[in-house]
Amino acid sequence: MAEVIQGTRAFNPSTRAGIQFSEEALKTIEALMKRYPEGKHKSALLPVLHVAQAEADGWLSPEVMDYVAELMKLQPIEVYEVASFYSMYNLKPVGKCVLEVCRTSSCWTRGAEDVVDYIGKKLNIREGETTADGMFTLKTVECLGACGGAPMLQCGAEYHENLTEAKIDSLIERYRAEGRRKCYTDLDYQNTK
Amino acid sequence: MGRKLLLTHDHVEGIQGYAAYRANGGYRSVEKALKKMTPDEVVEEVKKSGLRGRGGAGFPTGMKWSFLAKPEGVPRYLVCNADESEPGTFKDRYLMERIPHILIEGMITSSYALGANTSYIYIRGEYFYVARILENAIAEAYANGWLGKNILGTGYNLDLYVQVGGGAYICGEETALLESLEGKRGNPRIKPPFPAVAGLYGCPTVVNNVETIAAVVPIVNDGGDEYAKIGIGRSTGTKLISASGNINKPGVYEIELGVPVEEFIFSDEYCGGIANGKRMKACVPGGSSVPILPDYLVCKTAAGEDRLMTYESLSDGGFVSGSMLGSGGFIVYDEHQCIVRNTWNFSRFYHHESCGQCSPCREGTGWMERVLHRLEKGEGHMSDIDLLVDVAKKIEGNTICPLGDAAAWPVAAAIRHFRHEFEYHVLHPDKIKDPKHGYREPIMPVKPEPVTA
Structure with a gap:
């Protein structure tokens, strides 16, 4: 009842059933919050949401956001409004490998549209869609700061520049073989120039 | 060197x-x-x-x-x-x-x-x-x-x-x-x-x-004195330039401020010229927010002087015939790139990135994107061109932060220098239906005749 009186979404443990971050993630989150002056730990929210997303199958459900709010002693709305503002937080389920193709000018002049078409045909999905096996999501994004290596795409922490059809083929093959989720927070990234 | x-x-x-x-x-x-x-x-x-x-x-x-x-x-x-x-x-x-x-x-x-x-x-x-x-x-x-x-x-x-x-x-x-x-x-x-x-x-x-x-x-x-010896006038020191687009050698170059633009684009030390032996059509010298320049204003100012890679020289001529050094995001376009499509690309970016606080930017960027898309698809009207100029003017200077200006300037500059290409899109919807229409029929900038009294 108390939560309702405060006018916030109730911290209802039942809706969070099953949400438990790994020990390592919880430690990371705690360390992140200590980077800021006392009482300013809300500053850690953006980095914490990246950790949360990696822990929660690549997307932030309301329940995961509530869990983050509780961990950081914030109101849930403070988490929702941030998660919904920034483009890197997925508010809907996504495939294990989200292929984010840059579509802005420099990449566009060097064939970004062809890259999107090629991946779309190869995986039989359209922009914004996920393959039936849940392996790949195709997305177009705005400038990723790799204009010198255009056209390019990002997948998790990895940057892949100077894309060609052959390069895309081998990339997709590698991701399929690895079969695991690619996250921005990955430590073992393999960029290609 | x-x-x-x-x-x-x-x-x-x-x-x-x-x-x-x-x-x-x-x-x-x-x-x-x-x-x-x-x-x-x-x-x-x-x-x-x-x-x-x-x-x-x-x-x-x-x-x-x-x-x-x-x-x-x-x-x-x-x-x-x-x-x-x-x-x-x-x-x-x-x-x-x-x-x-x-x-x-x-x-x-x-x-x-x-x-x-x-x-x-x-x-x-x-x-x-x-x-x-x-x-x-x-x-x-x-x-x-x-x-x-x-x-x-x-x-x-x-x-x-x-x-x-x-x-x-x-x-x-x-x-x-x-x-x-x-x-x-x-x-x-x-x-x-x-x-x-x-x-x-x-x-x-x-x-x-x-x-x-x-x-x-x-x-x-x-x-500080030693640093100030490099460069020209109030543009001191070196600058990292990010070169991209249709050039032979995209990449990051550290230049002494004051290098001629022509040397930067065409010498092998830097960009190495336009890729695939094509002609340069336009250049955005300082990141997407700064005004785009048509080929004839890239290497020379309107007064006919050599354009240099400095804050002052790149903005020579103000927004009528100049641009800005900005962030040093130097994008070159070859003859086959469609300026209308590129301007739509930029507008889509600003619409996507507007934070939504100020209505001129939140709404205006969306209008510009939709009108530009309409033109690019061959569904535009002649009046759309002035409508874009009007919307851009109403965003510029009317927002909390400079994102509004940054969204307005590229549109205004593209129409200023490439109006005939926008008109072409209205007049020949059949020819521009294909998204790659630019590759079939290059539309080069038209240098205005000098006004004589």
């Missing part, structure tokens, strides 16, 4: 790590500043250098530093803006990835000058792997006594942290960046108060671009 100050050791093996960086003269500026100079003396050198903000605005850094309020008992912050998001700009990523310690060193020296004991590097979330590189460099700096308590036994303390963003162009605007660093949505703040008075957590704060902070290293090492 021009002088290099930031990328001097770019090709030294292992320069990403501490040992090689230190062996090549790294961290000398910290030793010099902390042991031999007062903070004010460091600020003075930066003022003498004439260094101007490398993020895009080109505001004198020394002056920005001298505005920092210094009330007793209130912490001050230095925040490095590594939210590099301006389309066409990738120099900071290159520098941080290749020589991360130069940024760490610059942060220490600059923090000392400003009296900051906690500093942050706010880096765009997409650069997560670069943040890892920086964090490793910071750990090495701590391990070698360049960060932490009582640095070099001088009693100066500094903690340095990296924060990753969440993917939002607007966070490159300094007050939006501060909001984001506080864990909020990146909505720019109304100024005043300026960050120098009330920035991070309401405390006096300086926000500087990565390249600006890195430039403090050679300035302190060799003196």
